[in-house]
Amino acid sequence: MFVCKRLQIFDTKKHKTLVDISFSLQSSLALVGQSGSGKSLTLKALLGLLPSNLKYSLDYTWEYTLQRGETVSLVPQNPFTSLSPLTKIKNQFFVPVDDAAKLLQLVGLDEIFLDRYPPQLSGGQLQRVVIAMALAKKPKLLLLDEPTTALDPHLKESVLNLFLQLQKELGFLILFVTHEIASAVKLCSEMAVIKDGKIVESGLTQEILTQPKSEYTKILIASDFSQREFRQ
Numbered sequence: 001m002f003v004c005k006r007l008q009i010f011d012t013k014k015h016k017t018l019v020d021i022s023f024s025l026q027s028s029l030a031l032v033g034q035s036g037s038g039k040s041l042t043l044k045a046l047l048g049l050l051p052s053n054l055k056y057s058l059d060y061t062w063e064y065t066l067q068r069g070e071t072v073s074l075v076p077q078n079p080f081t082s083l084s085p086l087t088k089i090k091n092q093f094f095v096p097v098d099d100a101a102k103l104l105q106l107v108g109l110d111e112i113f114l115d116r117y118p119p120q121l122s123g124g125q126l127q128r129v130v131i132a133m134a135l136a137k138k139p140k141l142l143l144l145d146e147p148t149t150a151l152d153p154h155l156k157e158s159v160l161n162l163f164l165q166l167q168k169e170l171g172f173l174i175l176f177v178t179h180e181i182a183s184a185v186k187l188c189s190e191m192a193v194i195k196d197g198k199i200v201e202s203g204l205t206q207e208i209l210t211q212p213k214s215e216y217t218k219i220l221i222a223s224d225f226s227q228r229e230f231r232q
């Protein structure tokens with residue numbers, strides 16, 4: 001279990017606290033909130049990638065040490081921009097080709113994709129490649145930054161299923177940052193709702209969904225589901 005006892009992120013120029021949260025992560029936790037609530041900053045802090053104008057302190061307990069690209073790895077939001085278009089997939093893995101082929105197999109892709117360039121792949125295939133890359137060093141904690149937002153509903157479903165299957169096989173923890181309650185419900189047993197850099201509610205996903213306590217959570221749930229009805 002990963003326990004973030006306290007994460008504080010402070011803007012030194014504006015003298016403002018942007019994030020001040022605690023959470024625990026047993027298996028899969030969705031950090032849900034609207035734009036600007038502090039989700040990306042939280043992930044960046046866990047990866048040690050905050051810009052220099054922001055200072056942070058992170059107090060956590062875990063059986064491992066947070067080490068970007070080793071024990072903790074990120075699946076970014078947009079697969080189209082996270083790969084270099086002019087470099088073959090196999091040269092973007094930073095592991096031997098045989099290992100890259102195995103990683104592709106793990107995410108349901110044939111090794112022929114290793115010799116292709118990113119623009120030759122579909123959005124769903126690219127997202128699988130990016131997931132395979134994030135798994136290269138067998139991370140113990142996988143951070144997902146809205147990894148399905150750029151995908152259509154059908155692909156979204158299959159990528160969420162892939163995470164569930166990979167987690168079963170490889171046993172990593174998942175911290176899933178999203179503003180989509182429906183995706184959070186699909187992937188994560190637990191949820192923490194973040195607003196203006198603070199956790200307003202946390203607990204079992206199903207309980208929060210059926211009995212939200214805070215007004216903010218109620219609005220998030222209502223807006224996500226009304227948007228989905230609107231799209232259908």
Ligand SMILES: Nc1ncnc2c1ncn2[C@@H]1O[C@H](COP(=O)(O)OP(=O)(O)OP(=O)(O)O)[C@@H](O)[C@H]1O
Binds near residue numbers: 038040054179
């Ligand atoms: N480098 C920075 N310097 C100063 N403030 C920042 C910086 N990056 C983000 N912020 C501010 O911190 C707050 C949280 O931003 P963050 O990017 O974590 O939001 P978010 O929940 O990830 O939003 P989104 O879903 O739009 O990505 C916002 O008010 C944002 O303006």
